[in-house]
Amino acid sequence: KAGVTQTPRYLIKTRGQQVTLSCSPISGHRSVSWYQQTPGQGLQFLFEYFSETQRNKGNFPGRFSGRQFSNSRSEMNVSTLELGDSALYLCASSPWTGGTDTQYFGPGTRLTVL
């Protein structure tokens, strides 16, 4: 089976812009979770989607949003980018629930905000 794929792999944006990241889960997996990883904060949970519904949400401002499509592919959007949004954004998929099931990570999207 192909692994989790994320596009784009690298992105450079300027403050105030918005960005959309894409994630395709492992075939058959229905749960997609998103994480932000920074050197100072580590891996922080953004949100989880299952069957096109947001099932869980982390402590991030409303500028961070996401959605999931009927084929389980997911996108996350960050509006009005800030310098502090520079991070590695990781997507992970699991068969059912991202909480108790094993999650498989994609390669990540490295976002740099200038």
Added chain:
Amino acid sequence: QKEVEQNSGPLSVPEGAIASLNCTYSDRGSQSFFWYRQYSGKSPELIMSIYSNGDKEDGRFTAQLNKASQYVSLLIRDSQPSDSATYLCAGTGTASKLTFGTGTRLQVTL
């Protein structure tokens, strides 16, 4: 208090030795625990999952869970230079969210 805590390290062990990585968690309702390995510039990859008290062995890796004391550990036997990485402990709390520790950096020296 962070929900999942790990010593950031670095933990330095000689090749062939046992590396012991520890993690504590605060949510007593946590049921599922995972150890991930992350090489620099790469994404995390699963090493072990553990759900019940006791030990779980897989090759050179042994995960240990003690729910009464709220700690999880990972032992790596016969450590190899290729084991040098950051090890992330994660647990699922009552909110069904997977929470990660900040990771312990392991260095295996020749």
